[in-house]
Amino acid sequence: MPYLTSAVLGAALLCFAFLGLKARRADGPLDDYITARNSQSASTLGLSFLASGMGAWILFAPPEIGAFVGPLALAGYAIGSALPLLVLARYGPAIRRHLPEGRSIGEFSEACYGAGVRRWVSLVSVLYMACFLTAELTAIGSITALLSDVPPSLVVIGVALTTLVYTAIGGLRASLATDRWQAWLLLALLALVGGVALTRLPAMPADVTMPSIPVGSALSVALTLVIAVTAANLFHQGYWQRVWAARDDRALAHGAWLGSGITVVVVAVVGGLGMLAAMSGLALGEPPIPFFALLAAAPEWLALPALVLAVSLVVSSVDSLQSGIASLVVASSGKRGLSITAARLATVVLMIPVVIVALQGHSVLRLFLIADLLCAAIIVPVLLGLWPRMSPLAAVAGGVAGMLGAILPGWIAQGSLGAGVLAASFPAGVPTLAPFLGALLASTLVSLLIAWWRPAPQSVVLHSSTPNSTTERS
Template sequence: MTAITLAAVAAALVLFTVLGLRARRADGLDDYLTARGSQSAGTLGLSFLASGMGAWILFAPPEVGAFVGPVAVAGYALGSALPFLVLGACGPAIRRRLPAGRSLAEFARERFGAPMRRWVALLSVLYMLCFLAAELTAVGAITGLLSGVDGRLATLGVALATLIYTAVGGLRASLVTDRWQAWLLLALLALVGTAAVTALPVDAAPAPEAASAPLPDALAVAATLVIAVTAANLFHQGYWQRLWAASDDAALGRGALVGGAATVAVVAVVGGLGVLAARSGLPLGQPPIPFFALLGEAPAWLSLPALVLGVTLVASSVDTLQNGLASLAATEAGNRSLNSARWITALLMIPVIAVALQGISVLRLFLIADLLCATAVVPLLLGLWHRVPAAAAVAGALAGLIGAVLPGLVATGSLSQALLAASFPGGVPTLGPFLGALLASSVVTIGWSLLRPATVVVSSR
């Protein structure tokens, strides 16, 4: 079985590598980073789906479904799709303002100046590095769960395979592989999900520890996930690259709708599997992994397609993140050469792989990165409103940092305890810090802008 597992994983990675290498080589740095104006709505929709998916969908939505219920799953699905819808809605205005743009950080500089650009770039890099480390850690864990193969081999295999074709082909390679990966993950998810549900025990009692949460608690979890996932993913540079890759505004809008709708469906289905696992009385494990608990009741052969599904999910997100980091690093470093962009991509992967090989949880760091993104997302997007000056945006971002700590300060009366609460001890997301960050940044940015004279704001560089 070990040999078959290794062969299946290797075959999937070789397929993705060949597809990526067959993509047209980049015609200069700009084409490598943006594939500017070349992509149709269908390609973008599949790319948004594949890029947004990752091994996280096999862990987080099923656990939320099992322990909180369908309402929270709905929030997770909505939060996962909203970034694409925001891109579709705001993207045309940003494309008109920055026709030769490459990143969200460039928009921040054009509207609010260099300090805001550096802060946005830092948040983007932090979030994407956490995402990369989490995905590569997850593929190792999935391999260990479903086979006798050392998970570190899968971690290294995915990292190196995706790095080869993204370093050579840039964004075009990622877009080509995304099309295949999107259809493959949909087919594998349908196969694995159907077979697992068919094998569920009949008339089993629900797991006692996995009852759905009361409606107010479920709504709070749903709101937390909507804010956290949406805010963080809007700092995903890989998504912003696709904004400029679209052939026109209509293609961007339709692609965002397709990607968003498909993402809602996938997350809802996987989260629903977690609900079924809990209500079927299966032992969910410790820590709980409802999706893999389902597989424990399914035929043994199902482990192989499930493992290929995991590898496909990780590869589809990792290549996008690698491209996004290369784009941001090359742009922030002063438009370096194409070869420099490739070397930057490779060098950034070294610490990520080192962290992933340790097999440690990066969930708490992930949540902190999500919260930092939530402090700045509203001031940044309000840059599309001509009345917002740079000072208002910067003040709003600072207010978001204070707002993230304020709920804990009010609740405990201790600054140290409030800071601890905002760092999510135990890796448990809570609504207070996210809601505080969002409200404080919004109120300060909008209030400051309304109190100043209504003049057109010129760009500051």
């Protein structure tokens, strides 16, 4: 059985590599390598947004939320997963018009506020994506150990190397090409695995009730997830690459709406499987993993398609993150003449520490939450760059206020600055609403107040009447 599993996973990875390498442009310029500018249709973008955002996390987090917190919090998770795409559907066309040669969230920030803000935004984006990469590779190692006798390190290294080969050579076009197939594959496999697992569920007790917690607590969890997931995913450079990869504004808007709609359905369905596992009385494990508890009651053969599903989910997110990090590094260098070789090297170098950490099998949830909180503290000032009154002072002050706002609830509750900092670092590895809400409200309030008090000069580039201007603020 280990040999069959290894052969199937190897074949899947080779297929993804073939599709990615086939899509590459051997003679394309660096700009095409990292943006595939103005080339993608709405349907391709919709599937790509789905595949880029989905990862092995959907097999863990939504089922657990559904099983232990209930439908209200699950709805918050589903909405939070889709909201970044809706934000890009609404504001992406304006960003494309004002920054037609843009390549990253860092360049958008620089056009709005200058190089200093760009460096901070780029750092937060890289930190978040590195956490995402580490979590995905760690997850596939854990799933491999759970569902097969194949050495987890073999699959972790295999996924990392395979995606590196085709993203380093083919760039964003390779990621987009594989995304289309991976999106359909993950939908088909999820339907197969979930459908078969449900047929083997034990009969539910007559007095069964849906998992739930008090409404106030459920709303708190839902709001926390909406803020954390939305803010963090807006720093996903893979999403921003697709803003400029869209064929036109219409394709971007329709693609983002399509991707968000399917994302809501997928997260809700997988979370619903977790609820059903809990309601049927299955032993959910320790720590609880409701989705895989369903597989324990299913036929043994289902473990193989479930493992292929997990690998497809991880590959689809990892290749987008690899391409996104390379793009952000290149764009943040400020060197338009930087070679494709240097971009490829950046992709490889940045993966080395990620793989090393992933092979340790540690939980990265706490680091993920801290990165989410950093994103929540500065996302509103960044997006307000489209508002003509916003200035670098308002953006920087808003970002600083957001970080202080994250600490303030714990500081007030426990009476010391140290306690506030500790609470904002999530020592128990559990997301709590207060730091996220404090960060979001403080950054928004301070940004708006300073923008009204000291608005930006009217000569600001991003808001000028010349759409192709890329000069910094004066």
